Amino acid sequence: MQAIEIVRPGGPEVLKRTERSIPVPQPNEVLIEIAAAGINGPDVMQRKGLYNPPAGVTDIPGLEIAGRIMALGTEIGQVSSYKVGDEVCALIAGGGYAQYAVAPVRNVMPVPTGLSLMEAAIVPETFMTVWAHLFMRAGFTAAKSILIHGGTSGIGTTATMLCRALGATQIFTTVGSKAQQDASLKLGADVAINYRDEDFVEQVKQHTEGRGVDFVMDIIAGEYVPRNYQAAAMNGTIVQIGVAQGKVKELDLFPMLAKRLTHLGATLRSQTVEEKSEILRQLQERVWPLFAAEKIKPQLFKTYALQDAHLAHEQLAQGGHIGKLALINESFKA
Known part of the structure; x- marks a missing residue:
């Protein structure tokens, strides 16, 4: 798969396109083909060498995604009814700047009613x-x-x-x-x-x-x-x-x-899957209805192709944006 790696700590120019193996979902994980990935402040800090991913987590940046479930790890049926083909958004510990990523099924959510996959991609982290x-x-x-x-x-x-x-x-x-x-x-x-x-x-x-x-x-x-x-x-x-x-x-x-x-x-990234799962439960209970009622809407300022991640980070550095930026996997077929 195509992905973006940080070749060394530094400015936006250190974000480079690379090829990586498609990750394999472990027990209670799902593999998601990414339609879009949100860009966040922690990504910038990681790029600068100030916020390393937790032990065992991929070095590919990116903490939130939306897309389609492509494969299920074992034991999924014990905790979730998600199936291959479902469109979802997810919070992940890393790996969003790519065409595929794995996510703990407890940190996966259905796309809120009324939102596109592009909009759903900028919901989880923020x-x-x-x-x-x-x-x-x-x-x-x-x-x-x-x-x-x-x-x-x-x-x-x-x-x-x-x-x-x-x-x-x-x-x-x-x-x-x-x-x-x-x-x-x-x-x-x-x-x-x-x-x-x-x-x-x-x-x-x-x-x-x-x-x-x-x-x-x-x-x-x-x-x-x-x-x-x-x-x-x-x-x-x-x-x-x-x-x-x-x-x-x-x-x-x-x-x-x-x-x-x-x-x-506090920070979000270091919290456990179980802690994040409770946050997601409350979001779906209290906030998802606000999306459906059109009382709130995530603010998507601009999208960039995956290979142009460095340009998105340049935009972040320049400021002036309103809302969030997202990376688009142009090979994703809706």
Whole structure:
């Protein structure tokens, strides 16, 4: 099969097309012919040599896919009714930048009603991350306010749509342009703050009568961490799911103590198949109906042919996109 490998840590140019053997599904796994694969921040970190795959996992990047089941491993019937030919989407620990990949059957989901395979491919990683960390772990509920950094990223658009659909009172986002402001507001944000010329702490305070927000979802880190403490309300929660800006150079923890804040951090990739399975169960119960009712829709910004993965990563580095990018397996026959 055709696949994309990382020949060495570096920029987008280190993503090269290669040939690999089609993987063989192990017990309780399925082999999926990939129609499309979502592109995510962890892929970029892996490309840079900062986020190696877990032991025993392929070095091919890519954490979410959609396509057609082509083969079943043994023991599948004990845990699943999936069959060859079913169209599905799946969360995988690696291997999405290819024509075929294997997935634990417990981490496979039916394509949500109303979505194409291209759209379904950008659902698992982002929706699972937001649902697991913001809703399951941090306990976000209706009638709460939130500040979402990276408002037009995959994580940001997903969090905005879910919070709006599930009853948030106020949604603030940070974005980098007028076009992104307009897009974020259209997705459900009440206030979209252009971080290039506005201070998000001041804007949050202004629109909450000085109270701050109940939750902050942050993919940036760096200098944003102490400012998040300023923007948070008493007893607020900061959900840290990314570190795009890197380490905090200096951090005064007293504001966190004084406000009785909770600062949570987590990753999805390292969780067990069973843990991910519970997240998927809740997604299908709570979020799949929102797709069917057309209350939310994954934001697919642009697609690239598999062999052009380096161009997709260049687009990520340039920024300006709204939603997510995906790689297309052009040999897939619908």
